[in-house]
Amino acid sequence: MHQTSRLLVVALILFALVPIGGCSRGRVASNTVIVSGSTTILPIAEQSAEEFMKANPDTQVLVSGLGSSAGIEAVSAGTANIGTSSRDLKPEEGKLGLVDTPIAYDGIAVIVSPENPVNGLNKEQLQKIFSGEITNWSEVGGENRPIELVNRDEASGTREAFKKIVMGDLGFDPNAAVLPGTGQVRDVVARAAGAIGYISAGFVAPRFTDVTVKALKVDGVAPTEENIASSAYPIGRKLHFLTKGEPTGLTKKYVDYVLSDAVQQGVVVDAGFIPVAEGGK
Numbered sequence: 001m002h003q004t005s006r007l008l009v010v011a012l013i014l015f016a017l018v019p020i021g022g023c024s025r026g027r028v029a030s031n032t033v034i035v036s037g038s039t040t041i042l043p044i045a046e047q048s049a050e051e052f053m054k055a056n057p058d059t060q061v062l063v064s065g066l067g068s069s070a071g072i073e074a075v076s077a078g079t080a081n082i083g084t085s086s087r088d089l090k091p092e093e094g095k096l097g098l099v100d101t102p103i104a105y106d107g108i109a110v111i112v113s114p115e116n117p118v119n120g121l122n123k124e125q126l127q128k129i130f131s132g133e134i135t136n137w138s139e140v141g142g143e144n145r146p147i148e149l150v151n152r153d154e155a156s157g158t159r160e161a162f163k164k165i166v167m168g169d170l171g172f173d174p175n176a177a178v179l180p181g182t183g184q185v186r187d188v189v190a191r192a193a194g195a196i197g198y199i200s201a202g203f204v205a206p207r208f209t210d211v212t213v214k215a216l217k218v219d220g221v222a223p224t225e226e227n228i229a230s231s232a233y234p235i236g237r238k239l240h241f242l243t244k245g246e247p248t249g250l251t252k253k254y255v256d257y258v259l260s261d262a263v264q265q266g267v268v269v270d271a272g273f274i275p276v277a278e279g280g281k
Contacts, residue, residue, distance in 0.1 A: 037071015067156025202272030
């Protein structure tokens with residue numbers, strides 16, 4: 001079987017094995033906050049929800065990760081109290097009356113298998129790789145091996161941010177394997193020696209999985225927390241909580257909790273992200 005075909009098969013198998021969560025469509029009680037959107041933000045939202053409910057035992061915070069665009073749509077339609085997004089609002093979304101509360105900073109890491117001898121690429125090389133112009137690792141100092149592209153689906157905020165920062169007006173190679181979640185991208189890249197993808201830098205650390213990936217330097221800069229916080233690493237972004245108008249009531253209480261020192265210096269840092277007070281310093 002051709003190597004690209006094997007990669008696609010692995011991707012489909014992994015996608016089939018990962019359950020897709022969602023919020024109940026039934027009536028939502030007044031003591032419930034529904035948080036929906038970015039898979040990147042899931043570790044922050046879920047852990048914060050658990051701790052928040054311990055401190056407020058009569059409340060529920062229901063968290064799901066269906067992609068940034070889905071979160072923006074849900075909060076705009078009123079089916080979620082908070083939409084989480086790992087990308088900025090598009091111009092047309094800026095007219096939806098959403099209030100943006102940044103809750104952390106993140107870098108987008110370009111990842112390969114640990115077997116790949118390449119340790120860094122520049123933005124121009126990334127553009128040519130993800131647009132399909134460069135197709136073999138030997139063209140960027142690696143082995144004579146076909147490049148197997150792994151991309152995110154169009155609902156992904158990570159994809160949107162990567163396109164804005166790296167790709168510009170160039171389109172993605174339509175032959176890339178497309179996956180719906182951060183975890184799937186990481187797992188597929190880890191298992192394919194010729195693969196390349198991109199994920200939140202907070203998910204590179206092996207504490208999230210038994211498989212290991214290697215984060216490449218971009219323009220000579222590694223995606224470390226220090227480099228992301230100082231903006232030295234060139235592929236950085238904000239992570240957002242979005243509400244329909246200013247948050248009130250229980251929703252505001254949960255948002256304020258996520259912005260508290262306990263969560264920012266605990267949950268946010270433990271998840272591999274940068275607290276809002278430190279981003280861009």
